[in-house]
Amino acid sequence: MAEPHALRLEGVSKWFGGLRAVDSVELAVRPGERRALIGPNGAGKTTLFNLIAGVLPVSAGRITLFGDDVTRLAQHRRAALGLTRTFQITNLFPSLTVLDNVRLAAQALTPAKFSMLRPLGRFTELEAGARRALAAVGLEDRAATTVRHLSHGEQRQLEIALALAGKPRVLLLDEPAAGLSHAEARLMTALLQRLDPAITLLIIEHDMDIALEVAQHVTVLHYGKVIADGTREAVKADPMVREIYLGA
Amino acid sequence: MRERRGIVIGLVAVVVAAGVAPLLSAYPLTLLTQAAIVAVLAMSLDVLLGYTGLPSLGHAAYFGVAAYAVGILTTDHQRGFLVCLLVGLGLATLTAAVFGLLAIRATGTYFLMITLALGMVVWGLAFRWVSMTKGDNGIAGVPRPDLGGPWNLTAPLPFFYFVLAGALLAWALLGLLVRSSFGLTLMGIRESESRMRALGYNVWLHKYLAFILSGFFAGFAGVFWAYYNGFVSPVDVQLVTSVETLLMVALGGPGTLAGPALGAALIVFLKNFVSVYTKRWLLILGAVYIGVILFAPRGVLGAFRRER
Numbered sequence: 001m002a003e004p005h006a007l008r009l010e011g012v013s014k015w016f017g018g019l020r021a022v023d024s025v026e027l028a029v030r031p032g033e034r035r036a037l038i039g040p041n042g043a044g045k046t047t048l049f050n051l052i053a054g055v056l057p058v059s060a061g062r063i064t065l066f067g068d069d070v071t072r073l074a075q076h077r078r079a080a081l082g083l084t085r086t087f088q089i090t091n092l093f094p095s096l097t098v099l100d101n102v103r104l105a106a107q108a109l110t111p112a113k114f115s116m117l118r119p120l121g122r123f124t125e126l127e128a129g130a131r132r133a134l135a136a137v138g139l140e141d142r143a144a145t146t147v148r149h150l151s152h153g154e155q156r157q158l159e160i161a162l163a164l165a166g167k168p169r170v171l172l173l174d175e176p177a178a179g180l181s182h183a184e185a186r187l188m189t190a191l192l193q194r195l196d197p198a199i200t201l202l203i204i205e206h207d208m209d210i211a212l213e214v215a216q217h218v219t220v221l222h223y224g225k226v227i228a229d230g231t232r233e234a235v236k237a238d239p240m241v242r243e244i245y246l247g248a
Numbered sequence: 249m250r251e252r253r254g255i256v257i258g259l260v261a262v263v264v265a266a267g268v269a270p271l272l273s274a275y276p277l278t279l280l281t282q283a284a285i286v287a288v289l290a291m292s293l294d295v296l297l298g299y300t301g302l303p304s305l306g307h308a309a310y311f312g313v314a315a316y317a318v319g320i321l322t323t324d325h326q327r328g329f330l331v332c333l334l335v336g337l338g339l340a341t342l343t344a345a346v347f348g349l350l351a352i353r354a355t356g357t358y359f360l361m362i363t364l365a366l367g368m369v370v371w372g373l374a375f376r377w378v379s380m381t382k383g384d385n386g387i388a389g390v391p392r393p394d395l396g397g398p399w400n401l402t403a404p405l406p407f408f409y410f411v412l413a414g415a416l417l418a419w420a421l422l423g424l425l426v427r428s429s430f431g432l433t434l435m436g437i438r439e440s441e442s443r444m445r446a447l448g449y450n451v452w453l454h455k456y457l458a459f460i461l462s463g464f465f466a467g468f469a470g471v472f473w474a475y476y477n478g479f480v481s482p483v484d485v486q487l488v489t490s491v492e493t494l495l496m497v498a499l500g501g502p503g504t505l506a507g508p509a510l511g512a513a514l515i516v517f518l519k520n521f522v523s524v525y526t527k528r529w530l531l532i533l534g535a536v537y538i539g540v541i542l543f544a545p546r547g548v549l550g551a552f553r554r555e556r
Contacts (some may be wrong), residue, residue: 053446079448087446093439096432102438107429108447113454116430117421121459123429166447 004067006031006170006200007052007083007133012061014044014051014224021047025222029170034201036215036232038208040244044224045204046088050173052202053085054078064180065170071197074193080109082169086159088204092147099143099159102130133165137191147230153184160191173203177210189213212236255423256547258506261513263414269408281408283516284415285472286510290496291422292465296298297494298502300458301438305360306367307493310340311483313370314470320380320476321386327436328405332415336471337464343370344463352455355441367490374482386481390474401475411472416516418468422505425461434458435503497532499540502543511548 009027013020015152022044029035037045050056053065054075061141063071064133072077093101103120106129107113121127142150150158156176163171176192177185185207192214195201205211210219218235228238235241265280272280272437289311296302314336321327321335347366354362374381381387392402401407425431433454444451474480483489494514499510518536522529540547 052372055442072520074450076446076448076450079446083450085446087443091440091443091446092444093436096435100435102431104432104444104446107432108449109272112429112431113449114430114457117424118429119424119427120429120432126429162443162447228288 005029005064006033006066007202008064009052010062011062012051012058012063013049013054014047014056014059017067020224022051023219025224025226027219027226027229029185029200031169031200033217034215035203037202037204037221038206038211038218038219042223042234043180043221045221046174047224048221049174049202049204050126051052051083053152053172060248068159079166082148082167083172084168084170085172086163086174086176087173090152090159092158092162094146094148096147097143097148098129098134098139098145098158099127100151101147102165103127103132105162106130110168129167130165133161134162136194137161152179153181153187153230156180156188157191158185160188168199170202173189173197173201173205175208177205185210210236218224254504257549258509260293261506261510262412263484266409268414269412270405274404276409277404279358279375279516279520281404281411281476283513284408284411285469285476286493286496287512287515288418288469288498289466289493290512291419291505291506293374293493294497294502294505294508295425295434295458295462295465297497298508299431299438299503300434300444300455302355302455302459303360304351304363304459304462305366305487305490305494306347306351306370307462308468308485309370309491310344310466310485311470311489312374312480313343314340314467315474315480315484316381316387318430318471318474319390322390322474323387331397332393332474335469336474337467340461340467340470341464344460344466348456348463352452352459359388364487364490367485367487369509370395371482371485371487374485377501381482386479386483388479390480392475392478392479393521405437407476409478414468414472416450418465419505419509422465426505430454430457463547492533495537497547499547501536501549504547504549507547507549514548 005028005148007029012025014020014022025048031168035244036041039045051058053229056072064085065081089156106126112123131140134143137160139154139157139161177188180188203211203215212232216232218232219226220235221240222244228235269277269280293304293307296304315338317339318332321332323414351359351362375383392407394400394402401410437451437454441451446474496511496515497508499514501507522532
């Protein structure tokens with residue numbers, strides 16, 4: 001193994017009382033890989049994301065990020081190592097402007113966040129980075145708008161911009177197309193395909209078309225267990241996956 | 249720009265106050281001085297309540313600790329202004345640093361209850377630690393400072409200008425704070441803690457720093473208060489003082505510094521004018537507060553705020 005995996009899960013489990021929400025999950029994602037995580041409702045996808053991001057502590061198992069053990073690290077420490085996530089239910093700063101939202105993401109891992117007397121506008125480099133992230137998702141014209149006045153589709157785009165502004169190495173996308181119309185979902189797919197190929201992506205997506213268009217590798221989760229793992233063609237052809245997920 | 253509007257309104261209020269002060273008789277001038285001091289206290293609480301979203305019900309503690317420090321140092325030890333200011337600020341900040349460790353772990357109503365309880369601890373000390381605080385009798389005869397030359401602040405008018413300058417300084421510093429990168433992180437925490445964590449912020453640390461800074465400025469107000477009143481007693485650290493401060497912020501508009509400052513002035517004048525006619529002035533205050541909640545939930549300044 002010349003290069004460590006970008007993200008590796010070994011026997012990761014989470015139980016809530018008697019319920020095994022995530023059960024001995026093994027996952028190895030190479031740097032720069034686009035990986036989709038699919039499975040029916042209640043399969044434990046979001047719980048697994050919360051374990052990787054550090055929102056919930058694991059009950060058992062080990063998580064490494066580029067070879068570093070992060071199993072016991074707090075959420076913000078994992079973010080500092082380059083792990084960023086988006087949220088299935090839009091989670092932004094609604095009464096701040098679009099630019100300030102992205103600015104918070106851009107300064108999150110810089111010492112600027114503790115600057116108390118220097119006006120925001122003086123951090124020109126951070127502002128430029130924030131505007132680049134907005135341009136990447138096509139929101140540069142909305143910079144001065146208060147977030148709660150954005151449409152749902154625009155808020156989903158901003159979710160991605162926030163994740164990008166922190167210059168992540170591993171990006172966890174939790175249903176980026178949740179609640180989008182078909183046309184908006186197309187735009188989102190195109191946006192995800194345009195992302196910097198150096199970024200490792202792990203995507204939860206309910207919409208199979210989007211998932212399979214963005215990712216080459218697919219992991220299928222069912223009742224907390226990995227039941228299939230491979231290229232999209234192999235997973236599509238897997239009889240068990242077809243039975244429980246594709247319903248064919 | 250809502251911020252610019254707040255600054256304009258605030259500056260107009262300061263200029264008008266400074267202009268009319270020499271024309272006023274003793275009583276209104278006293279009220280104006282009081283309003284300027286309490287405005288600093290309200291603004292300090294606004295950093296927590298309006299910007300960070302932390303409703304503290306124990307803010308009188310830091311205010312009172314600083315006031316007691318000045319009271320004790322001037323009467324028992326005959327210390328000058330600079331020593332009193334530094335010790336007052338230091339003790340208020342230290343108290344906030346210790347209380348913050350206990351309070352910041354909680355959120356919402358629990359944060360409210362813990363800060364309330366911690367505030368009561370300070371009240372209890374003021375009341376019971378008689379050898380130090382003179383208990384219920386309070387510390388009387390705090391002399392106003394004479395800084396030498398033309399800076400003899402014993403007369404009401406120079407003292408008012410001194411207080412006004414202090415309030416302006418606090419306003420300017422707090423204004424820089426809330427418009428800084430750090431200030432933005434506080435608003436981010438108010439809006440979504442979980443997102444801030446996902447972005448890589450140590451949310452606890454930012455809240456804790458905000459708590460300490462807020463205590464520092466509350467202490468700043470407390471130092472002036474001791475000199476203004478010439479008397480420090482448990483009344484200054486009791487729950488009602490904390491609640492009143494919270495009302496000032498809510499009334500003026502949380503998340504705008506000028507709003508709580510104006511809210512403070514409004515409450516000071518209302519309290520003193522209404523109490524001439526009735527002893528039940530708290531009833532009037534309650535009615536005003538209910539009115540604000542119903543008709544201007546974002547406060548007087550917030551009600552005129554427009555968004556793009």
